[in-house]
Amino acid sequence: MSSSEPNSPNQEYDSLxxxxxxxxxxxxxxxxxxxxxxxxxxxxxxxxxxxxxNWGEGRQALLFDLPNRKFNIFMLTLWPQDLxxxxxxxxxxxxxxxxxxxxxxRLWCGYACPQTVWTEVFLWIERKIEGSRxxxxxxxxxxxxxxxxxxxxxxxxxxxxxxxxxxxxxxxxFTPIRELMHAVPTWDMGxxxxxxxxxxxxxTYGNAGWLREQVCIYMCPYARFQSxxxxxxxxxxxxxxxxxxxxxxxxxxxxxxxxxGDCIDCSLCVQACPTGIDIRDGLQYQCIACAACIxxxxxxxxxMDYDPGLIRYTTLNEISGKGLHIFRPxxxxxxxxxxxLILAMSWSLYTRIPVSLDVNRDRNxxxxxxxxxxxxxxxxxxxxxxxSKPHKFVITMEGxxxxxxxxxxKEITAASGETANTLVRVRASEDVIKDRSTNITIKxxxxxxxxxxxxxxxxxxxxxxxxx
Amino acid sequence: MPEYDLMxxxxxxxxxxxxxxxxxxxxxxxxxxxxxxxxEKRNTDIKPTGHKWDENLEELNTPLPRWWLQLFYATNIFAxxxxxxxxxxxxxxxxxxxxxxxxxxxxxxxxxxxxxxxYVNYLKQDVAELAKNKDALTTGSRLFSTYCTQCHGSDAGGxxxxxxxxxxxxxxxxxxxxxxxxxxxxxxAAMPGWGAVLGKDGVKNxxxxxxxxxxxxxxxxxxxGKEKFQQLCVACHGADAQGxxxxxxxNLTDQTWLYGGSRRSIEKSVADGRNGRMPAFGDFLGExxxxxxxxxxxxxxxxx
Numbered sequence: 196m197s198s199s200e201p202n203s204p205n206q207e208y209d210s211l212x213x214x215x216x217x218x219x220x221x222x223x224x225x226x227x228x229x230x231x232x233x234x235x236x237x238x239x240x241x242x243x244x245x246x247x248x249n250w251g252e253g254r255q256a257l258l259f260d261l262p263n264r265k266f267n268i269f270m271l272t273l274w275p276q277d278l279x280x281x282x283x284x285x286x287x288x289x290x291x292x293x294x295x296x297x298x299x300x301r302l303w304c305g306y307a308c309p310q311t312v313w314t315e316v317f318l319w320i321e322r323k324i325e326g327s328r329x330x331x332x333x334x335x336x337x338x339x340x341x342x343x344x345x346x347x348x349x350x351x352x353x354x355x356x357x358x359x360x361x362x363x364x365x366x367x368x369f370t371p372i373r374e375l376m377h378a379v380p381t382w383d384m385g386x387x388x389x390x391x392x393x394x395x396x397x398x399t400y401g402n403a404g405w406l407r408e409q410v411c412i413y414m415c416p417y418a419r420f421q422s423x424x425x426x427x428x429x430x431x432x433x434x435x436x437x438x439x440x441x442x443x444x445x446x447x448x449x450x451x452x453x454x455x456g457d458c459i460d461c462s463l464c465v466q467a468c469p470t471g472i473d474i475r476d477g478l479q480y481q482c483i484a485c486a487a488c489i490x491x492x493x494x495x496x497x498x499m500d501y502d503p504g505l506i507r508y509t510t511l512n513e514i515s516g517k518g519l520h521i522f523r524p525x526x527x528x529x530x531x532x533x534x535x536l537i538l539a540m541s542w543s544l545y546t547r548i549p550v551s552l553d554v555n556r557d558r559n560x561x562x563x564x565x566x567x568x569x570x571x572x573x574x575x576x577x578x579x580x581x582x583s584k585p586h587k588f589v590i591t592m593e594g595x596x597x598x599x600x601x602x603x604x605k606e607i608t609a610a611s612g613e614t615a616n617t618l619v620r621v622r623a624s625e626d627v628i629k630d631r632s633t634n635i636t637i638k639x640x641x642x643x644x645x646x647x648x649x650x651x652x653x654x655x656x657x658x659x660x661x662x663x
Numbered sequence: 664m665p666e667y668d669l670m671x672x673x674x675x676x677x678x679x680x681x682x683x684x685x686x687x688x689x690x691x692x693x694x695x696x697x698x699x700x701x702x703e704k705r706n707t708d709i710k711p712t713g714h715k716w717d718e719n720l721e722e723l724n725t726p727l728p729r730w731w732l733q734l735f736y737a738t739n740i741f742a743x744x745x746x747x748x749x750x751x752x753x754x755x756x757x758x759x760x761x762x763x764x765x766x767x768x769x770x771x772x773x774x775x776x777x778x779x780x781x782y783v784n785y786l787k788q789d790v791a792e793l794a795k796n797k798d799a800l801t802t803g804s805r806l807f808s809t810y811c812t813q814c815h816g817s818d819a820g821g822x823x824x825x826x827x828x829x830x831x832x833x834x835x836x837x838x839x840x841x842x843x844x845x846x847x848x849x850x851x852a853a854m855p856g857w858g859a860v861l862g863k864d865g866v867k868n869x870x871x872x873x874x875x876x877x878x879x880x881x882x883x884x885x886x887x888g889k890e891k892f893q894q895l896c897v898a899c900h901g902a903d904a905q906g907x908x909x910x911x912x913x914n915l916t917d918q919t920w921l922y923g924g925s926r927r928s929i930e931k932s933v934a935d936g937r938n939g940r941m942p943a944f945g946d947f948l949g950e951x952x953x954x955x956x957x958x959x960x961x962x963x964x965x966x967x
Binding site: 208209210211212213214215409413557558559560563564566567568571573575603618620 | 700701702703725726727728729730731732812813814815816817818820821822823825830918919920923924
């Protein structure tokens with residue numbers, strides 16, 4: 196990528212920093228462009244519609260309620276204690292990325308990445324207002340007149356409105372979106388809500404409107420580390436050098452020249468590229484595998500009456516004549532682990548019991564003697580009701596026969612989402628205590644639903660010198 | 664220029680100037696670097712750096728995008744703006760006048776404003792009334808967890824040397840006023856050690872007598888013990904050994920033992936004395952919190 200400015204002979208120094216080369220991707224039509232439009236519709240459709248869906252009565256189906264520390268995910272309500280599921284989800288996502296990248300290369304970059312998807316929408320708006328690639332280039336070169344001001348200004352206004360809507364939707368995942376909708380016209384949002392609406396609006400506008408391929412080339416860590424998941428059997432987008440070279444222009448409809456390959460050097464693949472590379476130079480890290488060059492080239496091949504696929508999805512092995520090997524040990528391994536993890540997480544979520552107990556020994560004293568000589572241990576209990584309705588709980592204890600459980604409250608009420616704090620004393624006489632430390636289990640059970648239960652181990656401590 | 668008092672970590676203005684020179688110098692130096700080091704001598708083509716891996720993987724010397732350089736400038740300009748607004752140069756307090764002490768005070772004031780009204784409200788109410796108010800007791804129990812559990816235990820059940828507050832047995836009296844006084848001004852017990860006066864046998868005999876008062880038997884001459892008791896102990900514990908609330912002298916005829924009811928513990932109390940101390944919380948917590956804590960502690964023994 197020699198993008199440094201042309202050197203003038205009287206200049207003694209070169210800048211170490213290159214001015215950005217403007218890119219005006221040519222609009223393409225074809226099978227892969229249609230796939231991308233479908234993916235844009237799917238991902239952005241989900242993004243903008245999901246927060247408006249309700250689950251049950253007036254409860255937003257997807258709401259990450261940070262102030263109340265609970266996540267509503269359709270029928271599930273997750274609490275900070277369930278963070279393990281987030282880790283599991285991230286691990287599953289990472290493995291899915293490994294699998295897809297190993298088989299299909301940068302599928303994520305080309306079809307699903309927010310940077311690609313939103314840029315696609317921004318490009319569409321740009322084309323609607325400024326016209327095709329040549330028209331855009333012409334407008335950029337033209338002096339500032341009324342036409343240019345209206346077109347450029349209009350484009351940015353629409354971009355900004357769309358970005359603000361994006362920011363608003365994003366905040367709608369964290370603040371009930373219907374309340375937010377009523378707050379916005381009267382400027383009644385909280386300070387953080389306003390901040391994040393504008394922050395995400397600005398990020399959308401800046402990334403999809405201005406930075407575009409710069410994000411993929413200079414900022415995205417994924418673009419750089421995914422090459423470790425590639426091997427010679429990974430799908431890449433490649434120009435078939437054996438078939439295409441030597442390149443050369445020719446008249447349409449004339450016979451295929453004997454001294455030239457199939458590439459007619461029309462440069463449409465370069466014009467279509469959103470990151471400004473020439474795919475014919477081989478596999479490059481800037482390539483986001485969007486397949487725009489395939490669509491552009493296939494179109495030309497069709498017009499020339501040549502076979503399609505001069506630029507195509509292929510593998511390094513296939514293009515060098517060693518054949519296509521999609522199913523290989525690595526793929527089987529990733530698939531097995533991925534399915535296993537998905538099953539394990541689903542099972543765990545399905546059997547999850549929405550109550551949790553935390554037992555803490557009193558920090559003041561290990562044990563104390565009651566007036567009648569019995570030994571007493573004090574435990575602080577935290578009972579978290581993660582169910583969607585209130586429950587009353589009873590506490591039981593086992594592990595030290597002959598001991599007495601003396602709770603502060605016989606029944607503990609905890610509202611939905613509430614953590615109820617209570618204390619229990621465990622009392623035992625000298626002759627039933629067999630060791631300086633006895634393992635006991637404290638258990639809470641909802642009175643109205645005995646399946647709603649959790650237990651935790653604790654230890655009953657006695658003076659060490661009793662057992663010396 | 665901030666003033667330097669003796670409580671400050673740095674008592675000499677030298678350090679302020681030291682910081683100023685490093686910070687200001689660094690920023691100027693960075694600007695200088697950015698302006699002078701962004702180009703290199705004529706170099707017609709992008710040539711590889713010479714690093715090579717895996718036979719043919721070359722590292723190119725591709726120029727960075729120019730907006731990176733602009734970001735470097737932007738961060739430096741941000742730093743200058745920040746140092747104008749906030750204290751960071753040590754010799755200059757910043758236009759906004761922000762300080763960590765000021766921020767702390769502001770938050771404390773905001774909290775006082777938010778919660779103070781509630782405490783004033785509670786202060787107007789009688790303790791016996793508050794002891795039935797669930798919200799007040801919840802707040803009280805949180806205060807108790809913060810300030811009292813370290814000695815009295817999470818459940819207020821006490822421990823060796825620290826009284827049980829749930830059992831209705833009070834060293835200094837269980838009236839509302841007495842509890843409040845205990846919390847606000849603290850208590851200092853003064854049981855002297857009698858080991859030197861009584862001698863080993865004397866301690867043993869007095870212990871035997873004291874234990875007999877609550878119906879426990881142990882080796883020792885009860886008559887000799889009783890005689891010494893009448894001489895030395897009645898001044899505080901009373902002739903009937905029922906104790907004295909004014910002095911915090913415990914009742915020796917019941918089953919409650921602050922330091923343990925075994926022979927060893929009582930012998931130690933007699934021989935070495937006990938000087939339990941309840942710290943004063945009045946000035947530290949303020950009237951409102953003491954009032955609420957009184958209600959909470961009072962409610963504990965009323966329930967039981």
